[in-house]
Amino acid sequence: MNNNKNEPFETIYRQHHPMVLQMCLGFVKGDKDTANDLSQEIFISVWNNLDKFRGASSYKTWIYRITVITCLQYVKKDKKEKTVTTLDLENNAATTETENTKKQQLF
Numbered sequence: 497m498n499n500n501k502n503e504p505f506e507t508i509y510r511q512h513h514p515m516v517l518q519m520c521l522g523f524v525k526g527d528k529d530t531a532n533d534l535s536q537e538i539f540i541s542v543w544n545n546l547d548k549f550r551g552a553s554s555y556k557t558w559i560y561r562i563t564v565i566t567c568l569q570y571v572k573k574d575k576k577e578k579t580v581t582t583l584d585l586e587n588n589a590a591t592t593e594t595e596n597t598k599k600q601q602l603f
Contacts, residue, residue: 503555505542505543505546508542508546508555508559509539509542511555512555512556512559513535513539515556515559515560515563516535516538516539516559516563517531517532517535519560519563519564519567520532520534520535520538520563520567523567523568523570523571524567524570524571530570534566534567534570537566538559538562538563538566541562541566542559542562545562
């Protein structure tokens with residue numbers, strides 16, 4: 497697939513993937529698997545929106561912005577999931593403690 501400037505996607509990917517991966521690693525604190533997943537998601541977005549690239553900025557600027565938005569969305573979602581998990585663990589611990597106290601009182 498070619499964009500407005502007739503630059504093949506493969507070339508865009510090769511030129512910008514190192515930057516994207518490095519940024520993703522920073523957002524996910526070195527988690528390589530998650531960074532690779534995010535990088536793949538970002539380049540799928542680039543591929544799907546390449547025809548919308550207006551050329552008002554460089555590819556680097558455009559891809560940088562897609563990367564920041566995608567990573568921030570991931571971090572926000574991940575933070576919410578971790579908060580819910582932590583609350584669930586705290587509630588389970590409190591419930592278990594209450595159940596153990598009740599069992600001890602029965603004996």
